Amino acid sequence: MRPDNCERVRRPALRAAILSLLFLVSGFLPVAVHAQTLRLAEVHAGDDYIEAIQDSRALIVEIMEEAGIPGASVAVGIGGQIVWAEGFGWADVELGVPVTTLTRFRVGSVSKPITAAGLGLLVERGQIDLDAPVQTYVPDFPEKRWPITTRQLGGHTAGIRHYRGAEMMSARRYPTVESGLEIFADDSLLFEPGTEFSYSSYGWNLLSAVMEGASGEDFLTFMRDEVFEPLGLRHTVADHTDSIVTFRTSFYEKRGDGAVINAPYVDNSYKWAGGGFLSTPEDLVRFGQQHLGPGFLEAETLTELQAPQTLRNGESTGYGIGWSSGEQDDGDRTYAHAGGSVGGATLLLLVPEHDLVVAGVVNISGPAARIVQRVAQVFEDHLDGLE
Secondary structure (H helix, E strand, O other): OOOOOOOOOOHHHHHHHHHHHHHHOOOOOOOEEOEEEEEOEEEOOOOOOHHHHHHHHHHHHHHHHHHOOOEEEEEEEEOOEEEEEEEEEEEEOOOOEEOOOOOEEEOHHHHHHHHHHHHHHHHHOOOOOOOOEHHHOOOOOOOOOOOOEHHHHHOOOOOOOOOOOOHHHOOOOOOOHHHHHHHOOOOOOOOOOOOOOOOOHHHHHHHHHHHHHHHOOOHHHHHHHHHHOOOOOOOOEEOOOOOOOOOEOOOEEEOOOOOEEEOOOOOOOOOHHHHOEEEOHHHHHHHHHOOOOOOOOOHHHHHHHHOOOEOOOOOEOOEOOOOEEEEOOOOOEEEEEEEEEOOEEEEEEEEHHHOEEEEEEEOEOOOHHHHHHHHHHHHHHHHHHHO
C-alpha cells in the first residue's frame, strides 16, 4: 500500500499506512518483508508486556496522525533486555518504503551522550584530564580571554556559542573534525566559563577534537572501534552524505500549510560528536542500558557524565556531560537526551528505578519526545502493576 500523494501525507493515507503495517505484525511476531533481515516489529517479552505494547501502539498511531509524522520507530528495554521494537509508517513516502526496526534515523543531539561514552573511556585510561585547558589536546585552538576545559565543553558552561542564522542548514562538506572548528574558533566567548549554562553543539565539535588529540585517532574511527562495536551498536554510523548508508530513512519537514515535503539537503560533517550520527531505537536502548550502572564504564565515570554540573554561584545546571537529569512526577530519577535534526527528532530516556530504557525517533521535526514519554509512562504503570 502506498500514499495517494507523494508530496503530502494526508491523514487518511497516514492512518491507513500505519494500520496496514500493524496488520502485518499482528500476533506480535517478527515479520520478514522483502528479506528475512527486514523487520517491522520485534517482541521478546512473552506475554508479560503485551498489554503495554498494545496500548503504546495505539498512542503512537494517534500521535503520528495528529502531528502528520511520516515515519517513526520505538524500542523499549527492561531488565537488560529489549522487550519491544517496532517501526511505524514510511521511511520513504514517495517509494512507499515502510519503517522497520532496521531503519536508521538522524538522532541529532543524542549523538552527545554517545560521544560522552567515548570521552569517559579516555578519562578512565588517563588520556584526558577533564579540567585541563583544551589547548592541552588541541594546541591550535585559539586561546580566549579565559581558559576552557573539556568538562565545561561537555556541560555547556564553556561560553562557546551555538548555531547562528542558517548554520544548522549547512550543506558544506568538512573533511576533518578540526576543519569544522573554523565556524566558531575565532569568536569570543559568550561569558566566563563556569558562570552560566548555554547549550552549544559547537562546544561538542571542540570536545571531539580534544578526543582526537588525546587518543591520536580520527574521531569516527575511535568511536567505531571503542564504542559502537564493543556495545553492539551495529546500526549506528555517521550520517555521511558521500556514502551509501543502508536503511537510511528519507527526511521530511512541514510547510506552513501543513504539507509534508522533503527536508532540504544538509551535510552534518561539521558536527559528528554533537549531532551527526544515524541510529535505530534498538541501538539507542542497547546503549542506554549500559548507562544504568557500571559495566562498560566505571561507576565513578558514570557519575562524572550523569551528575549535574554546578555553576560558580552554586546553581545546578541539570546537565552533566552528555546527559540531562531530572525527576518525574512520581519521584523517579531520569537521565535523558533529546535530539533535533533537519528531518528528524529523537529522545532517549533512562528510568533507573524501573531498569527501563525507551528510545523513539521520527523522520520529521516532530514530537519524538512526546511519543517516548507516553510510552515510558505506559510501561512504568505496567511495571508498577506487576509488583
